[in-house]
Amino acid sequence: MLADTGFFGSLFELKGYDQPVLVSSTDGVGTKLKIASALGKHDTVGIDLVNHCVNDIFTCGAEPLFFLDYIAMGRLDPAKVESIVSGMAAACREVNCALIGGETAEMPGIYSGEDYDLAGFIVGVVEKGRRLDQQQIKAGDTILALPSSGLHTNGYSLARKVFGEEPSALKAFPPELGRSLGEALLEPHRCYYNLVRPVLKLVKGLAHITGGGFEGNIPRVLPPGLAARLDRSSWDVPPIFTLIQEKGGIADAEMYRVFNMGVGMVIICSPQDAAQIMKSIPEAQQSGRVVEQQGAQRVIIS
Amino acid sequence: MLADTGFFGSLFELKGYDQPVLVSSTDGVGTKLKIASALGKHDTVGIDLVNHCVNDIFTCGAEPLFFLDYIAMGRLDPAKVESIVSGMAAACREVNCALIGGETAEMPGIYSGEDYDLAGFIVGVVEKGRRLDQQQIKAGDTILALPSSGLHTNGYSLARKVFGEEPSALKAFPPELGRSLGEALLEPHRCYYNLVRPVLKLVKGLAHITGGGFEGNIPRVLPPGLAARLDRSSWDVPPIFTLIQEKGGIADAEMYRVFNMGVGMVIICSPQDAAQIMKSIPEAQQSGRVVEQQGAQRVIIS
Numbered sequence: 001m002l003a004d005t006g007f008f009g010s011l012f013e014l015k016g017y018d019q020p021v022l023v024s025s026t027d028g029v030g031t032k033l034k035i036a037s038a039l040g041k042h043d044t045v046g047i048d049l050v051n052h053c054v055n056d057i058f059t060c061g062a063e064p065l066f067f068l069d070y071i072a073m074g075r076l077d078p079a080k081v082e083s084i085v086s087g088m089a090a091a092c093r094e095v096n097c098a099l100i101g102g103e104t105a106e107m108p109g110i111y112s113g114e115d116y117d118l119a120g121f122i123v124g125v126v127e128k129g130r131r132l133d134q135q136q137i138k139a140g141d142t143i144l145a146l147p148s149s150g151l152h153t154n155g156y157s158l159a160r161k162v163f164g165e166e167p168s169a170l171k172a173f174p175p176e177l178g179r180s181l182g183e184a185l186l187e188p189h190r191c192y193y194n195l196v197r198p199v200l201k202l203v204k205g206l207a208h209i210t211g212g213g214f215e216g217n218i219p220r221v222l223p224p225g226l227a228a229r230l231d232r233s234s235w236d237v238p239p240i241f242t243l244i245q246e247k248g249g250i251a252d253a254e255m256y257r258v259f260n261m262g263v264g265m266v267i268i269c270s271p272q273d274a275a276q277i278m279k280s281i282p283e284a285q286q287s288g289r290v291v292e293q294q295g296a297q298r299v300i301i302s
Numbered sequence: 303m304l305a306d307t308g309f310f311g312s313l314f315e316l317k318g319y320d321q322p323v324l325v326s327s328t329d330g331v332g333t334k335l336k337i338a339s340a341l342g343k344h345d346t347v348g349i350d351l352v353n354h355c356v357n358d359i360f361t362c363g364a365e366p367l368f369f370l371d372y373i374a375m376g377r378l379d380p381a382k383v384e385s386i387v388s389g390m391a392a393a394c395r396e397v398n399c400a401l402i403g404g405e406t407a408e409m410p411g412i413y414s415g416e417d418y419d420l421a422g423f424i425v426g427v428v429e430k431g432r433r434l435d436q437q438q439i440k441a442g443d444t445i446l447a448l449p450s451s452g453l454h455t456n457g458y459s460l461a462r463k464v465f466g467e468e469p470s471a472l473k474a475f476p477p478e479l480g481r482s483l484g485e486a487l488l489e490p491h492r493c494y495y496n497l498v499r500p501v502l503k504l505v506k507g508l509a510h511i512t513g514g515g516f517e518g519n520i521p522r523v524l525p526p527g528l529a530a531r532l533d534r535s536s537w538d539v540p541p542i543f544t545l546i547q548e549k550g551g552i553a554d555a556e557m558y559r560v561f562n563m564g565v566g567m568v569i570i571c572s573p574q575d576a577a578q579i580m581k582s583i584p585e586a587q588q589s590g591r592v593v594e595q596q597g598a599q600r601v602i603i604s
Binding site: 013108112 | 310
């Protein structure tokens with residue numbers, strides 16, 4: 001085991017890299033925590049947190065090394081903490097990441113009732129020469145979409161506004177969801193690491209579709225002067241998004257700005273490599289291509 | 303500059319180490335945040351956070367590499383965020399640590415009014431052969447105490463109970479403090495890295511006196527079977543602690559369990575090296591020695 005516990009810090013021996021670049025990220029789960037509290041189910045928010053962080057550093061081509069968590073609540077509730085940590089531990093195991101340390105803070109006067117907050121911190125590593133960067137991406141490259149499992153960890157403030165904050169609303173059972181609204185909203189953030197890693201050598205760019213949707217995230221991996229053209233009919237928008245849109249009377253543009261709309265990660269690759277990637281990842285959908293930028297828009301969905 | 307910003311992660315190229323051991327830690331500021339909010343002064347809690355984290359990993363002998371922060375509030379207040387970050391940036395600069403990334407989360411319904419939370423994550427590195435561990439510590443070793451600047455980041459829930467939660471109480475001006483109670487309570491957590499680093503080769507062990515006081519922290523660096531014997535008259539207990547103790551009618555044992563009582567870090571070294579360390583750090587006080595453990599107690603203060 002590489003990971004160890006120090007006196008006040010957590011230790012991780014870094015072995016086997018020539019020119020290691022450490023890639024780190026921190027994130028929270030946002031107000032998805034409110035859904036977990038309303039349902040009294042806390043064993044999945046840790047999965048959300050780890051998977052969000054793993055996906056983030058994976059966009060640089062990094063493999064996860066270790067993870068630390070920060071949990072804060074008004075009064076320590078050991079059963080709740082254990083449940084939260086169990087989710088983190090399971091998600092870390094999935095990607096061989098060491099859950100190496102953490103802090104649990106009791107903060108009366110800041111958190112009230114059932115409320116708590118949760119932040120995660122991940123460190124991964126990539127060989128300098130294998131880092132994914134914008135350099136290789138060209139006009140004509142193919143864009144593949146990987147399905148999301150639901151809202152992941154974004155758009156919950158809007159979703160809660162649409163459905164109301166009463167726990168009873170979450171018990172509704174819209175037939176198109178095949179499960180309760182609460183269950184659908186709490187569905188864990190999907191991790192793309194194990195799915196994409198086997199074909200990583202064929203990948204030129206990865207965008208994690210989080211807050212800001214396509215527009216907020218795809219341009220981050222494109223070189224200046226290039227844009228993404230996406231064909232909206234190429235992927236399925238899951239029913240949870242349609243339900244939110246209809247009930248809230250929300251315009252398409254706002255939906256695409258707030259939510260992932262069914263696409264959790266986007267792969268950019270050479271057209272000649274697309275078939276091999278799709279063979280390895282059958283659920284990857286050929287959804288567009290990289291084009292020369294014309295005008296201000298860097299993501300064109302049509 | 304080694305540090306860089308990736309697409310979704312932050313990058314740090316690790317150079318110049320033979321057998322690097324990464325040392326990481328996460329922490330918060332606890333309810334000291336409530337004092338900051340009551341005083342409307344947010345530029346020091348970031349210093350607290352960074353210094354706490356730097357001290358923690360320094361107990362393994364690690365030098366800080368990079369730091370990430372998580373800030374969460376009910377409604378984003380850019381001026382407040384900027385103020386918080388300015389403190390973190392200043393403290394990171396002091397120890398040549400890269401403030402490499404962070405997440406600012408808006409979480410209506412979890413944080414109310416002026417409340418917010420703050421967590422920090424640090425990664426440092428130490429050569430495997432230079433890691434401080436318990437192995438070299440022996441009975442007869444000298445214990446040096448380094449003064450704290452105040453409560454640092456521990457004991458605020460008790461302090462707030464003693465003084466009450468009204469902002470007006472913080473405006474009191476007890477003559478022994480030479481400043482307002484609020485200012486004394488908000489005094490930043492001291493960083494010991496630059497102070498101790500020049501003599502690190504002479505140091506066998508470092509304990510960061512945080513939550514749990516002497517008893518909670520010194521034994522973490524002692525090998526099994528050894529204890530610390532401390533002479534209470536060897537360091538000054540700052541007036542803020544005396545004030546809390548008198549006003550709250552708190553027993554000595556509880557004070558020493560909750561607060562640092564004027565000692566923020568403890569150095570363990572060979573008796574023959576103590577003089578040279580004290581020459582480099584004139585404020586270090588010879589305060590005790592490592593002894594064979596007799597009975598259950600591992601810290602004896604007399």
